[in-house]
Amino acid sequence: MRTTQDEKAIFVTQSSMPPYEEYIEAIKPLWDSHWLTNMGKYHIELENELKRYLDVPELSLMVNGHMALEMTIQAFGFPKGSEVITTPFTFISTTHAIVRNHLQPVFCDVKASDGTMDETKIENLITEKTVAILPVHVYGNVCNVEKIQEIAERYSLKVIYDAAHAFGVKYKGKGIGSYGDASVFSFHATKVYNTIEGGAVAFSQHELYERLYNLKNFGIRGEELVVSVGANAKMNEFAAIMGLCNLRHIHSVLAERKKCAELYKKELEKVKGIHFWTENKYATNNYAYFPILVDEAFPLKRDDLYNCLKQENIHSRKYFYPLTSDQACFKNKYKKISLDVARELSANIIVLPLYAGMDAGDIERIVDIISKKLKRE
Ligand SMILES: *Cc1c(COP(=O)(O)O)cnc(C)c1O
16 A cells, blocks of 8 residues: 555645756856846846736836835835734735834735735724835735725825735736835745746836835945945846746746646535635736635634645645734734634635646645545545
């Protein structure tokens, strides 16, 4: 009999990479130019290509998604101690970026229908100190951008989207990064599209480009001129070239992800107690993740299902559990707000492995394990 150790390990994701030869060819010119970073040729090229692909007016590349978030928040120059309405149902980076800018996160509950910020609960949280709303297009699910914009305008607040999961998503025919005052993308190795490590900020006001440029490059504007206090958050040329190569293959990456997601859906639809969200008819889907919700009709609790998959060498993830507001570093530090929906989602969600090039057989294996649990009852 086969033991579980014999089964191949399946991880929640696998980084997309261009063919080896393609990347090696593409980086060769760097050995002539010796220009490895500092807004080089490929940095400029990638900024332009991504502006086009993401269908956004302006774009600034960054060393990673987190620094892109930090620099973006900083670029708006909010007074210290101001409040930012955000979601706790996200990767910890979102909350860290707010707190590291000396601002107070005010956690807003999310919707059971898609995990994004519940726009009907935002207004109640607005105070004199509120300066911005920072929602997340979690798993690539689009927030209610119209309603959020309306509220922001009524109260003169900035809207900064954490669009780390939403690469390539279009909403009502427009790039998702063209909504709000700024949208931040992550090109981390584990995301739909990667530059190994990397990120970008999309926006429409050119003035923001200048501010972000200063923030990401020490405020240097000439050999002998530093105009403002800045950090170092530039993308290097190796990363930019990885980005250019990966962008050439993004179409097939998205198509392969879609195929996997559809196979999961077809099979899991039959399993009682397992649910997944329906698609937003106004938005395209990038199949960044495949989250499922486990309810009482399923014989196992989420944690038991997670452990049982793990025993079979299948490494799903409890994204996003715990809520960022419940993490040791933030617990009981900020305003206490009811987060019942977020907590419920967080307790019952599990993200199944999904990546371009994933074997259909591996998906069948995962689905088999899940549906066998049901039959045992
Ligand atoms: C990945 C991620 C980030 C951070 O991006 P990095 O490129 O890893 O720094 C921020 N927010 C969310 C929601 C993410 O998933």
